[in-house]
Amino acid sequence: MKQAQIDILANWASSWLEWQRRNYQIPGIAYVIFDNNELLVKGGLGYADLDEKSKVDPTTTMFRVASISKSITAMAIARLWQQGRLELDDQLDKYLNIGKIGVLKLRSLFSHTSGLRRDGLLPFWDNDEFPDSDGLFEEARVKGAEVFAEDRKYKYSNFAYALLGQVVEKVSGMSYEEFIKSHITDPLNLKNHYCDIKGLKANERKKLAKGYSRFEYDSLLNSSRETFKEIQTKSYAPAVGHTISAVDLSRIAQQLFLKNEDILGAKIKQTILKPRKVEKHPDDTYALGFKVWKNGNNQLIGHGGSFAGFRSYYAICPKYSLGAVVLTNSMNDRAKSMVEALIDMAIKIKIKGAGVKKYQIFEGMFSNRWSDIQILGMGEDIYYYDLSSNSPSNELIKLEKRGKGFIDENASGGDYKGEGVEYIFNSRGTIRYLKWGSSILYPKYWK
16 A cells, blocks of 8 residues: 555545544544555554543553454464464373363364353353363363353353363463463564463553543433453453553454464464354354454455453454454443444555545545544545544545536435535635535544
8 A cells, every 4th residue: 555545545444433432432542554564554543441531542552452362363273283282182181180171172162163151151251260281170170161062152262262272382382471472472572462461560551541430420411430450360360461552463363364373373364264153143253363354345354353341353354354442441332333434444445545645735634513434535535424433435526627616416315416516715725614515514633
């Protein structure tokens, strides 16, 4: 992608994400848009800590990414498979003395088809007390660990991935943390990635974003929100414990493109990224550590994560060799749609190209009491969309050039269809306001 295209993408992404952040009251967002070779756009919006007013930095601010940890654990297991130290169809009891569930295959645990409970039997999502490895093994031997027979149904299981972390330790002869560091973190030169928060030094803890709850409202709509404490996930770190910056997660995600073989070979990735279907699943499917789903006409591969105070997502689009990461520090549900939107933006600009210079003076964000819009150029044309859109690249509306202004010939819903868009400039040559039909819109700037 050329620099002019990257500049448009950076402006589009930051403008739209900042509107979304404020509208959905998300304290902070770190994001990256990348291709298979480089990080194209990276940014931090808002705050990692509202009390300290410390701003989000996409390179150094670390977020709890929860179930995205599974993708990293999957890469660790695949690495051991690539080295010939295990087979995906090995039974669990080849490595762990774990009782009845030892007959389950690694492949089934990998793909959430083992039939195991989601979280064992302990309420750690409510009391923040995750079990250590002894507690994990004790739970594994308890009657009722299995809910379904193996390979019958898709059933998401953090419990299964906690056990896979134990397999990594047994096969490698290293702790899970040591293996991840020596086989993933260090080879990719990641500076802000840890399997859990245990043992973090004071200067590293300062990089951790604070996690915030959703808002609670009283009858007068006065709001309050909780700040969650930092907790260790212990034996569940392989499933939900990783802490990482947006830039470092992007480096890991880039390794999913087949041409990048620093961690895993292309043939290994073709296996672990292939969806494993044991039943019809209409929305998305699960491969071996990765979700696979359709966004419009494009297949995406990635994963999401939900932790107390955090929502995160990453995805790659193999067809266009593009991907995105979004990390947030609140209990919102926007991370997945944000990642999809960022990838769609990058695809649109990759196809259409950069805007022509003659239109740059007309670009910007504009607002009145009814709406907030952004106008931007791509290729030979100029477009607008509403900043409230969940899918901005699919809701671009082209403005037709007429004389010194434009005609809104393609207005959605016919509101101002065929009416003029006139730019009024001040003496300095900057935009004073737009006259859009009979409405007035003023330039919008973030305060």
